[in-house]
Amino acid sequence: MGETLSKALARARQVLESLQGKEPVEKTIWGSPAGKKRLAKRLVAMLPAHKTYVEPFAGSAAVLFEKEAVDVEAINDADTEIADAYRLLQKLTPAGFTKLKKLPWKGDEKTFKSLFDAKPKGDVERLHRFLYLTHFSYGKLRGRSFSPNGMGVEAKTLARIEQFAPRLKRVKVYGGDYEKVVRKYDGKDTVLFLDPPYPGYDVDVGEGDFDEERFYGVLKSLKGRWLMTYGIRGKLPKLLKDSGFVVKRIRTPRTIAAMRGVGGSSVLTQLLVSNYQPAAKALEGGDDFAVDDWQPEEAPGTAPFITTTSLLKGVEPDDERYVLGVVLEPETVDAQGDVYSAAEIRQAAHRFMEEFGGLGLMHQMRVNGQVKVLESYLAPVDFNLGEVQVRKGTWLLAVRVLSDELWGRVKDGQLTGFSIGGTARRLPEASPAAGPPPSAPPAADTPPEAA
Structure with missing residues (x-):
């Protein structure tokens, strides 16, 4: 047929x-x-x-x-x-x-x-x-x-x-x-x-x-x-x-075939480096190839971060492998001593859906296809989820675990939460009374992981 x-x-x-x-x-x-x-x-x-x-x-x-x-x-x-x-x-x-x-x-x-x-x-x-x-x-x-x-x-x-x-x-x-x-x-x-x-x-x-x-x-x-x-x-x-080599930044589109599972960045950015000057014609840009000079980003104050949070809902008889967890919570000090505002979390959550939309396992490999993103949302108000209080502006993520292997690890307690990683730029605090030093909006270079 x-x-x-x-x-x-x-x-x-x-x-x-x-x-x-x-x-x-x-x-x-x-x-x-x-x-x-x-x-x-x-x-x-x-x-x-x-x-x-x-x-x-x-x-x-x-x-x-x-x-x-x-x-x-x-x-x-x-x-x-x-x-x-x-x-x-x-x-x-x-x-x-x-x-x-x-x-x-x-x-x-x-x-x-x-x-x-x-x-x-x-x-x-x-x-x-x-x-x-x-x-x-x-x-x-x-x-x-x-x-x-x-x-x-x-x-x-x-x-x-x-x-x-x-x-x-x-x-x-x-x-x-x-x-x-x-x-x-x-x-x-x-x-x-x-x-x-x-x-x-x-x-x-x-x-x-x-x-x-x-x-x-x-x-x-x-x-x-x-x-x-x-x-x-x-x-x-x-x-x-700094050594004088030719360094160009190139951007190429990610077509559907190259997308990383659900969603995926629409542009792939890489560096093109050489110890000679490539032919000018080969470096001409086009619809599928953008090239420009690259300058290193300011290094001082830039540092990687990884933040891990616990699952709010995990193994229940009727949950159909549904797992819900907090990704980032506003105005809460993380392991690096940083605090994220609700606006910064909103930016990271939206960038995740626009450019990533998939998940990795233990910051090592993609598990798209084994896990499906069902919900990604920002808490509109303070509310309670069971015994857990969720603050307004909190980013929550819900997934369904399709893989028997991964679901077994959730049930066994090996996978206990979501972890987001990336880079952020530290900014000086406004005054001594301002609390822990804030960070720039989380780059979310690494999408949330099962951890």
């Missing part, structure tokens, strides 16, 4: 993207958190002529797959499973590809969980496990959580292997620390594209800490030319700007 629901949804998404004036972005062989497929053509146009090309933080290697091959090419990833997958693709035979075709490629939670716990020994089976888990996991992080958006959807991975795998034939593949590969291939005829982890973006892309000082030292010592994309947080951007 016509197309399946999953196909209908995919077709609807393409129509909506077309109405936005944006074509859907086709992945390379697999997707990668914060991958550069959308920017790949522009980035390739910015690269100078070279004989050796290196991607020390390959991920999905979108730039490599977009550019013409040169004499020497090398890619590396700290995730050794990614490096292993590239090597398996390089030696995949026609017989192996035929065998790969016979394995499951449709989204199914039971298959996903079975593969997650499996320890395949054969090359084809290892490759299939990696590709399947990457395609159908939340955030492409190959975590234990299956994305329900993929249920019943046929992956396009096999067609992408046919299209892109031949490009890997002469590429050297490494796994482990980036510096060893950088040092091995650095030289006057070398160009490097760098897309390292972005500190301070754990919730968005699941990345951990990154040693910016060490990386900065490596960048300053390179003989070759390098182009880098980076986040706007952390210490490195200011260090690079």
Whole structure:
């Protein structure tokens, strides 16, 4: 009876993207958190002529797959499973590809969980496990959580292997620390594209800490030319700007396909940094690409914050997995000794719905699809919720927990409240009698988390 629901949804998404004036972005062989497929053509146009090309933080290697091959090419990833997958693709035979075709490629939670716990020994089976888990996991992080958006959807991975795998034939593949590969291939005829982890973006892309000082030292010592994309947080951007490197701010739209679950920021802001001047034509702005000079924000008085509050309603027999909690309360001293006004909380709550609208787990990864936001509102008056007094202007958030795993953690008392994180600028208090020093409006860089 016509197309399946999953196909209908995919077709609807393409129509909506077309109405936005944006074509859907086709992945390379697999997707990668914060991958550069959308920017790949522009980035390739910015690269100078070279004989050796290196991607020390390959991920999905979108730039490599977009550019013409040169004499020497090398890619590396700290995730050794990614490096292993590239090597398996390089030696995949026609017989192996035929065998790969016979394995499951449709989204199914039971298959996903079975593969997650499996320890395949054969090359084809290892490759299939990696590709399947990457395609159908939340955030492409190959975590234990299956994305329900993929249920019943046929992956396009096999067609992408046919299209892109031949490009890997002469590429050297490494796994482990980036510096060893950088040092091995650095030289006057070398160009490097760098897309390292972005500190301070754990919730968005699941990345951990990154040693910016060490990386900065490596960048300053390179003989070759390098182009880098980076986040706007952390210490490195200011260090690079102060050292005279070319630092531009770029903004690209997030189309529906790139939205982070429910809602999502309409614009993705990153830095484009290089030790040479990219071609002016490649830096021309357009409807899908805004570029300007970047200046570091004033550092003094700026500090990260995390505020955690308890759930007001949790496990009850008839609650249908409904969880309600306070996110921020006005005129209440938090763990950093700061106080938020009702106006500041209103601004943060509205920004959350406009630019984020999804949730993360323990400030590490998105759980959109496992948790649905049902209500986000500001208390219009003082009122009591059971034995808890809620003050006017308090931001409350209600969610329904869809995941059995997460719901079990709520019931067991492992997840006990919402936590919001971000950055704020301290302002001097008006007078000694004014109470604790107020903060600027919470930036809410990190949306509320289950904590």
